[in-house]
Amino acid sequence: MRAGHTVVVGLPIERHLLRARDLADHRFEEPIGVADMAAAAGLSQAHFSRAFREMFGISPHGYLLTRRLERAAALLRHTDHDVARVCVEVGLTSVGSFTTSFKRMYGQTPTQYRAEFAQAPRFAIPGCVVRRESRPQLRTFREDPADSPSVASSTPNTVTGGTP
Numbered sequence: 001m002r003a004g005h006t007v008v009v010g011l012p013i014e015r016h017l018l019r020a021r022d023l024a025d026h027r028f029e030e031p032i033g034v035a036d037m038a039a040a041a042g043l044s045q046a047h048f049s050r051a052f053r054e055m056f057g058i059s060p061h062g063y064l065l066t067r068r069l070e071r072a073a074a075l076l077r078h079t080d081h082d083v084a085r086v087c088v089e090v091g092l093t094s095v096g097s098f099t100t101s102f103k104r105m106y107g108q109t110p111t112q113y114r115a116e117f118a119q120a121p122r123f124a125i126p127g128c129v130v131r132r133e134s135r136p137q138l139r140t141f142r143e144d145p146a147d148s149p150s151v152a153s154s155t156p157n158t159v160t161g162g163t164p
Contacts, residue, residue: 016041017055020048021063028067029091034060068092069105076114083110 020041023032037060038048052060068090075086087098102110 013043013051014055016043017048017052020052020060021056024060024064024067028064028071029089031091031093032064034064037064065101066105069102072098072102072110073106073113076110077117086110 020037023037023040034049035045037052038045041048041052043051049060052058052063056063058066072086072090072092075081075089076083079086081089083099084095087093087095090098092098099109102113106113108116
């Protein structure tokens with residue numbers, strides 16, 4: 001077993017498999033493989049692979065590849081990184097294998113996929129600002145302060161407790 005991984009005896013196997021899946025979810029950009037996932041679960045590779053497929057319906061390698069390709073798709077949609085850089089950023093080493101796997105999953109090459117999406121704007125306006133600015137402006141106050149009574153003269157001084 002690798003250093004840094006501890007096995008808690010007596011826990012259901014599902015807990016061990018979830019630990020391995022969490023490893024794939026959070027560290028997929030690192031050069032981890034099925035052996036690392038099995039070590040995180042504290043199981044032999046063969047037993048881990050069988051149990052993982054039975055629980056999640058996909059092989060550990062397939063799950064890890066799917067997570068990497070999902071992240072690659074997001075990077076292709078939201079960045080202008082070239083395909084080779086995206087490949088490396090998601091933990092893959094071969095651009096050819098990346099392109100083949102991406103096409104198998106998404107039905108098109110990474111370049112074709114990116115062409116379908118507009119590039120992310122350089123200076124995006126946050127959604128909360130857009131919503132605030134697109135609300136109708138209701139006039140609930142008087143524009144001309146000379147026509148209205150002074151607010152300061154009609155309210156008590158809340159700082160000192162007295163009147164102005």
